Each structure stands twice: as C-alpha cells, then as structure tokens.
Amino acid sequence: MTKKKSIFAFALAACLAVPAMFMLSACGKHEHSFSSDWSQSETQHWHECTDKKCNEKQDLAEHEFVWEVKTPAGVHTDKVETGTCSICQYQKDRTVEGSGANIHSWVWKANDTKHWQETTCEHETPLKQNEQDHTWEYTSEGELTHKRQTNCGAEKHATRIESNIPHRYTDVNDVDCNDCGYVRSLTGKGSFNAIAAKTYNAGAQGVALSDYTVDEKIKDLCEIQYKVKGANDSTYTTTAPTNAGTYEVRIYCKGNATYLKGEVAKTDYVIKQIEVRVGISFIKEKQTTSNNYITLETYEVTNPSLPSNVTLTLRAYGEQYKNQGRYSIAKTNGEFEGLEFDNKNFKPIPNKSTLSISIVVYTNEAPVVTGTNQTESNVNWIGYVTPPYPTITMYQITTGTLRVGDYLICEGVNIPLKVKDIKLNKGSVSGSTSSSCLNIALAGETVDISFETPGFTENDAKTKLLNKTFTKVDYEVLKVQTSLSGKNYTNNSSEKLLNVGECRYLEFTVTIIQSTTFTIYPSDYAGGYAGENAYAVFDKTTGKPIATAGVNTFTLSESGTYTLVLKLTKTAEASASVSSKPISFYVSW
Ligand SMILES: [Zn+2]
Ligand SMILES: [Zn+2]
Ligand SMILES: [Zn+2]
Ligand SMILES: [Zn+2]
Ligand SMILES: [Zn+2]
Structure with a gap:
C-alpha cells in the first residue's frame, strides 16, 4: 500500500x-x-x-492568417498573397481575383503633334491613355523662322526638333511671335534720299522711285503715302499732293503674316509756291465787306510750268483795313505777314527790295484842303524847272481824300490847279522833313502840296494860295475827235451828271490860222433837255478869261495854238421831270 x-x-x-x-x-x-x-x-x-x-x-x-504579397498583380495577372497563421505558422496562398485585370503593359508612342501610351498586351484594339500634345520649347532662328523642340520627358519619347518654322503672329499689327517671342520690326527696311524741293506746277508731285529705297522682300507690300506736314496720320493718302506746302511722305508696309504693318521710313519735302512779283505799295478805296482782308490787286500769271494762265488776287489780311488809314506790313523773318494771294500756290514777292509794304485805305470823298496861319515861309517856289511851280506847306486835309492829279480850286484863282505832288508834313514849315505819302493824303493829315500853276509867278503863289480853302473840281482834258455825224466836230467830252450849281472844267487845245468863233454845244443823248448852263473860257497859259460874244460862243482873233479851259456851270434844270440828266459837250468851229 x-x-x-x-x-x-x-x-x-x-x-x-x-x-x-x-x-x-x-x-x-x-x-x-x-x-x-x-x-x-x-x-x-x-x-x-x-x-x-x-x-x-x-x-x-x-487559423489567424496574416496576408502578405507573394507575387504582385501584373499585366492581366492577379495578385497572389501568402497567408501565414500568426499562431501556428501555417501557410497558404490565395489569388486576389481581378486585381490584374486592369493592369496592362504600356508603351509610349508619339507622332508629330502628340504623345500617348498604348497597350502591348493582348487587346482586340489596343488601349490608349495619357494622350497629350507635345510640350514644345521655341527658339528664334532669326527674322523669319524659329525652331522648336519637345520637352515632354525622356521617358515618353526622344526629343523631337523641327526647324525653319515661320514665326506666328496674331495679325499684321502683332509685333512679337506668339511662339518664340521674336520681335519683328520694320527698322532699316527702307529709307528716303534727300528730296529736292519742288515748285507748284498744277500737277501732282510725289516722290520718284529714285527718291527712296525699300527692302526687296517687302517692296510689294509697301506703298507711298502723303499728308500735309503736321496733319493727323489718318489723313495719309496715296494720292500725291498738288498744292504748294510742306508734306510728310512715308513708305508704308501693309504687312502680312511675315512682316509687320507700319511705317518703314518717313521724310518731308516741300512744294514751293510760285513767286509772283507784286508792287510794294497799294492804294485802295475802303472796301465794304465782311471779309477779313482787303483786296489789293489782280495779277495774271503766265508761267512755263503751268498749263494755263492763272488770275490771282492779292490780299492783305487784317481787320484794320476796314478803316481808312495808312498801313505798313513790315518784313518779318523774310515774310510779309498777311500778304497773300487768293491762291496759296503763289507767293507774292515785292518787285523791289523793301522792308515794308505800304497800304493806304482811303474813302472816295472829294477833299477839302485848308490852309491856316500861313505866311510866305509856307511857299517854296521851285523856279529852276520849266515850268516853275510852288509847293505850299502845312495844309490840313479837312475832309475827303486828296490825290496827286486832283484839280483844286480856291477863291481868287480862275483855273483849277493840278496837284503835282503831295508830301506828309512832319511839322517843318519849310517841308524839309516831309515824307512821301504815296501821292495820297487822308482826312486829318497835314501835307505839303505842289501845284501846276500855269501863268503863276512866285508872287502869285505867295498871294493867291496861302490861307485858302481848296475844293476838288471835275476837270477833264478833252480828247480830239473829228468827223462826227458828217460835221467837223472835235473835242467830244464824256457824259457827266451835274446838279444845279455844280460845275466842271474842260480843257482842250485848238490851232487856228485866222480869227475863229467857237460854239459850245451841250448834247442830250438821253432825249430830254440838258438844262441851262453858264460858260466861261480861260486861256490856260495866262489864266485870263476870254471874252465871249454870246451865251455859248467865243472868238479867238489871233492865229496860233491855244490851250483853253472851259468852265461849265449848271444853272437850272430844263424841267422838273428831267432833272440831273447826264449831258455831254462838244465844241465846234
Ligand atoms: Zn494556425
Ligand atoms: Zn489523449
Ligand atoms: Zn492589357
Ligand atoms: Zn511629347
Ligand atoms: Zn517665332
């Protein structure tokens, strides 16, 4: 146990x-x-x-499997995994169904414009993916072309290079290449030579082929354009200018896919005015006009370069000329400003070298000339010429306009005195500082007047002309006419409208070989009555009256040649209904 x-x-x-x-x-x-x-x-x-x-x-x-990839999914091949039990280390494989179905083998392909991937695995139609345009890098090759090369990546395809491709611009105004950035320009593609000044000839005056050069390559794209210098560029035209002026001219390229549109070269040239000689002083009656100029003179121009004669009117521009006065256009920078023709293709040039152009504008009104406080010192007797004549100084033009050639009468003188010369008095009694007045004196001016004084002595001048008031009278030197209406008429006068109380003086010359009686006939071409006239006849040489025998007759008894002055005064109208008739006169013997 x-x-x-x-x-x-x-x-x-x-x-x-x-x-x-x-x-x-x-x-x-x-x-x-x-x-x-x-x-x-x-x-x-x-x-x-x-x-x-x-x-x-x-x-x-x-088992508690932990799965790991054994063979990854491949082209059309599913992934295989190996599972290992974390407890017992048991292993087994499994296939991940479908995991390789969408896996293909790809290869890069390329053409001129694109690259893409294409399948090499078994497909009825190969699959494509990642199709893209090439990525290009552009490099200018110069004025006309650029080259380009791909920059897509070495894995896709080898670098492709294309050369000699024209630059690409949006339009003719586009300056830089849309691809490579090359900046195109017209600089240096043309130029003008110095163009000599031309002169107006009524025809178009453009530039000649020899006046410019232009690059052959753009020649056909170019045109010559003109405009007034300083005008807006929109006024450029291919029509060559005709009128005088300064013009801008340019070579203009219209542009195309290669060449820029625009100005290639530009210069100026002048079409000069034709120079026309004109006077240096002008005496013009005051003109009632709304124009801002006064018309001075008309010129007929004949020029061998012009197809026909041209009539030009010379003008002085300025509002001042609307008023009576004494004007001067000073030469400034070589020009007389405001002095122009109505046709700007012509240039007025004084016919004498002068520093100023004088213009006197007067009113057409009979002058009244008054002398006051004058003494013998106001008389210069010019006795060393034949015939001698007096110059009386410091007379006032009270009203109207006095001109050389006018006939003046004053109390105590029988025959009108012809104005021989006028000077502007500057305050000197002797007239020593007096200056030219261009033979015309205006109201308000103080003048010295030289008279033709037939029959006058120095003493006559000093007693008859001082401190007098002179008025202008109508005076006509009759031209000889003979054999009118079968009669031996002569010395027909122009018609002249006279009012009652007005007079006119008619000068005529006769030669007689014996005592002759003359008859004065007033004529009345208008069919009415000339009215009543009083006559007085003077010997121009002596200034003395010739006795008249009758109302309209007078007799010269000695043979000889006589210059006579007939004073005719209208005393009454013929009737109330035919007043102020124009009447003419003739004298017969
Ligand atoms: Zn296990
Ligand atoms: Zn057991
Ligand atoms: Zn495939
Ligand atoms: Zn590419
Ligand atoms: Zn380019």
Missing part, C-alpha cells in the same frame, strides 16, 4: 507540476498528454494528444 500510495503521490505531484491547461483536459479516461507541436488542417490548428489512440484535441481554433 505504501508503494501505491507513493506512486499516487508522485502522480498527484506530477499532476500538480504540469501546467494548469494540461490539467484541465487531463480529466478524461486517461491523463492526456498533448503535444507541444501544432497539428494543422487547411483551416484549423490544435494540439494533439500524444496517445495515438486518443483523438482529443486541445486549443482547436481557426
């Missing part, structure tokens, strides 16, 4: 000594003894009892 007890005790001790887990399952028919090695099936693992006859399984459980 003791022995058994000790075995039991040993067994008990052994039981106590083994781990509790063994003990728990060791409560069958026999004491199981489980292998420490794992037994495995495809799905499970366990510990087997070492007793071959015992089927007891300890720690039976599903």
Whole structure:
C-alpha cells in the first residue's frame, strides 16, 4: 500500500507540476498528454494528444492568417498573397481575383503633334491613355523662322526638333511671335534720299522711285503715302499732293503674316509756291465787306510750268483795313505777314527790295484842303524847272481824300490847279522833313502840296494860295475827235451828271490860222433837255478869261495854238421831270 500510495503521490505531484491547461483536459479516461507541436488542417490548428489512440484535441481554433504579397498583380495577372497563421505558422496562398485585370503593359508612342501610351498586351484594339500634345520649347532662328523642340520627358519619347518654322503672329499689327517671342520690326527696311524741293506746277508731285529705297522682300507690300506736314496720320493718302506746302511722305508696309504693318521710313519735302512779283505799295478805296482782308490787286500769271494762265488776287489780311488809314506790313523773318494771294500756290514777292509794304485805305470823298496861319515861309517856289511851280506847306486835309492829279480850286484863282505832288508834313514849315505819302493824303493829315500853276509867278503863289480853302473840281482834258455825224466836230467830252450849281472844267487845245468863233454845244443823248448852263473860257497859259460874244460862243482873233479851259456851270434844270440828266459837250468851229 505504501508503494501505491507513493506512486499516487508522485502522480498527484506530477499532476500538480504540469501546467494548469494540461490539467484541465487531463480529466478524461486517461491523463492526456498533448503535444507541444501544432497539428494543422487547411483551416484549423490544435494540439494533439500524444496517445495515438486518443483523438482529443486541445486549443482547436481557426487559423489567424496574416496576408502578405507573394507575387504582385501584373499585366492581366492577379495578385497572389501568402497567408501565414500568426499562431501556428501555417501557410497558404490565395489569388486576389481581378486585381490584374486592369493592369496592362504600356508603351509610349508619339507622332508629330502628340504623345500617348498604348497597350502591348493582348487587346482586340489596343488601349490608349495619357494622350497629350507635345510640350514644345521655341527658339528664334532669326527674322523669319524659329525652331522648336519637345520637352515632354525622356521617358515618353526622344526629343523631337523641327526647324525653319515661320514665326506666328496674331495679325499684321502683332509685333512679337506668339511662339518664340521674336520681335519683328520694320527698322532699316527702307529709307528716303534727300528730296529736292519742288515748285507748284498744277500737277501732282510725289516722290520718284529714285527718291527712296525699300527692302526687296517687302517692296510689294509697301506703298507711298502723303499728308500735309503736321496733319493727323489718318489723313495719309496715296494720292500725291498738288498744292504748294510742306508734306510728310512715308513708305508704308501693309504687312502680312511675315512682316509687320507700319511705317518703314518717313521724310518731308516741300512744294514751293510760285513767286509772283507784286508792287510794294497799294492804294485802295475802303472796301465794304465782311471779309477779313482787303483786296489789293489782280495779277495774271503766265508761267512755263503751268498749263494755263492763272488770275490771282492779292490780299492783305487784317481787320484794320476796314478803316481808312495808312498801313505798313513790315518784313518779318523774310515774310510779309498777311500778304497773300487768293491762291496759296503763289507767293507774292515785292518787285523791289523793301522792308515794308505800304497800304493806304482811303474813302472816295472829294477833299477839302485848308490852309491856316500861313505866311510866305509856307511857299517854296521851285523856279529852276520849266515850268516853275510852288509847293505850299502845312495844309490840313479837312475832309475827303486828296490825290496827286486832283484839280483844286480856291477863291481868287480862275483855273483849277493840278496837284503835282503831295508830301506828309512832319511839322517843318519849310517841308524839309516831309515824307512821301504815296501821292495820297487822308482826312486829318497835314501835307505839303505842289501845284501846276500855269501863268503863276512866285508872287502869285505867295498871294493867291496861302490861307485858302481848296475844293476838288471835275476837270477833264478833252480828247480830239473829228468827223462826227458828217460835221467837223472835235473835242467830244464824256457824259457827266451835274446838279444845279455844280460845275466842271474842260480843257482842250485848238490851232487856228485866222480869227475863229467857237460854239459850245451841250448834247442830250438821253432825249430830254440838258438844262441851262453858264460858260466861261480861260486861256490856260495866262489864266485870263476870254471874252465871249454870246451865251455859248467865243472868238479867238489871233492865229496860233491855244490851250483853253472851259468852265461849265449848271444853272437850272430844263424841267422838273428831267432833272440831273447826264449831258455831254462838244465844241465846234
Ligand atoms: Zn489523449
Ligand atoms: Zn494556425
Ligand atoms: Zn492589357
Ligand atoms: Zn511629347
Ligand atoms: Zn517665332
């Protein structure tokens, strides 16, 4: 017993000594003894009892797989994974279905414009992906072309290089190449030679081919354009200018895909005015006009370069000319400002060298000339010429306009005195500082007057002309006419309207060989009556009256040549209904 007890005790001790887990399952028919090695099936693992006859399984459980890639998915090949049980290290493989279905083998392809990937694996139609335009880098090759090369990446395709590609611009105004940035320009593509000044010739005068050069390559794109210098560029035209002036001319490129649109070269040239010689002084009656100029003179121009004669009117611009006065246009910078023709293709040039142009504007009103406070000092007797004549100084033009050639009469003088010369008096009694007045004196001016004084002596001048008031009279030197209406008429006068009280003087010259009686006939071409007239006849040489025998007759008894002055005064109208008729006169003998 003791022995058994000790075995039991040993067994008990052994039981106590083994781990509790063994003990728990060791409560069958026999004491199981489980292998420490794992037994495995495809799905499970366990510990087997070492007793071959015992089927007891300890720690039976599903594998706890940890999956790792064995072979990754490939082209049309599914991924294979290997699972390892984290408990028992059991391993098995599995395939991830479909994981390789969308994996293809790709190859890069390229054409001129694009690159893309294409499948090389089995497909009825190859698949494409990543199709893109090439990425190009552009580099200018010069004025006309650029080259480009791809920069898509070496993995896609080899670098493609294309040369001699024309630059690309948006339009003719686009300056820089849309691809490479090359800046195009017309600089240096043309130039003008110095263009000689032209002169107006009534025809268009543009530049000649020899006046400019232009790059052959753009020649056909270019045209010559003109505008008035300083005018807006929008006024450029291909029509060459005709009128005198300064013009801007340019070579203009119309532009195309290669060449820029714009100005190639520009210069100026002048079409000069034709110079026309004009007077240096103008005496004009005051003009009633709204124009801002006074009309001075008309010129007929004949010039070999002109197709026909041109009639020009010379003007002086300025509001001042609306008023009576004495004006001067000074030469300033070589020009007489405001002196222009109505046709600007012609330029007035004084016919003498002068520093100023004189313009006198007068009113057409008969002058009244008055002398006051004058003494003999106011008479200069010019006795060394034949016939001698007096100059009387410091007369006032009270009203109207006095001109050389006017005939003046004053109290105590029978025959009107012809004004031989007028000077502007500057305050000198002797007239030594007097200056030219262009043969005309205006109201308000102080003048020295030289008279033709037939029959006068120096003493006559000093007694008859000082401190007098002179008025202008109508005086006509008759022209000889003969054989009018079958009669031996002569000295027909112009018609002249006379009012009652007005007179006119008619000068005529006759030669007689014996005593002759003359008859004065007033004529009346208008069919009415001339009215009544009084006649007086004077010998111009002596200033003395010739006695008249009748109302309209007078007799010269000595043979000789006589210059006579007939004074005719209208005393009455013929009737109330035919007043102020124009009448003419003739004298017969
Ligand atoms: Zn067992
Ligand atoms: Zn396991
Ligand atoms: Zn494929
Ligand atoms: Zn590419
Ligand atoms: Zn370019």
